[in-house]
Amino acid sequence: MKIYVLVKEVPDTYGERALDLETGLAVRDGDTVLDEICERALEAALNIAEQHEGTEVVALSMASEAATASVRKALAIGADSAVHIVDERLAGADLGLTAETLVAAIRRGAPDLVLAGNVSTDGAGGMIPAMLAEHLSVVHATSLSSVEVEEGRVSGMRVTEDGAQTLSAQLPAVVSITDALPEARFPNFKSIMAAKKKPVEVLSLEDLGVSVDASAVPYAVMTSVSQKPPRKAGVKLVDEGDAVSQLVEFLEQNRLV
Secondary structure: EEEEEEEEEEEEEOOOOOEOOOOOOOOOOOOOOHHHHHHHHHHHHHHHHHHHOOOEEEEEOOOOOOHHHHHHHHHHHHEEEEEEEEOOOHHHHHHOOOOHHOOOOHHHHHHHHHHHHHHHHOOOOOOOHHHHHHOOOOOOEEEOEEEEEEEOOEEEEEEEEEEEEEEEEHHHHHHOOOOOOOOOOOOOOHHHHOOOOEEEEEEEEEHOOOOOOHHHHHOOOOOOOOOOOOOOOOOOOOOOOOOHHHHHHHHHHHHOO
């Protein structure tokens, strides 16, 4: 069995994040890290591999050359190999182009299962897993808080506001997981050194057979971008015997009741 895990480098979760007001893209000049939700997806894949001898886990990333360290971290955590899509024409790629490019790499590797986080911590689009499944014409099991593979089927639990759902689907499939799954194992010195010898296949758009007009990237056009307005001070209610009526009036004015 072969499992592909989508891994993404993002601005440090604990750092300050901002948009470039000219391009509308996230500023990535500061510290960057491997997205935690991707690490959890990788841990889920490794747990499956430990239960099924002969399973290969491949980390798949679409990012600039600067993200090599994050790809290597995925290998240090335990992935057997990595596929790193690097092409300057992908700078500023939107969800549509990102999905098209990732699908080309996935078809090339022909995995039985694709694992991804349900939403990244930078763009927070949350659509890539579903778009991949649509392109690949396979089942998509969304937002699972547990993942298991048995007898050619993937299953897991999805927790909702109304309860818990148990899902099962025939492989091949695309699965997105939530942060309810365990954190990734911590790479030790031995695994970090071993990661340096693991294969990383670097691919361009030509390698994947994806035709992109640089003048048409991204596919979606951003019409405007502006700085988020500063937060305004809240309304303070002073209780002079009429606090309840003040509160009701405030809620009505703001259409909260």
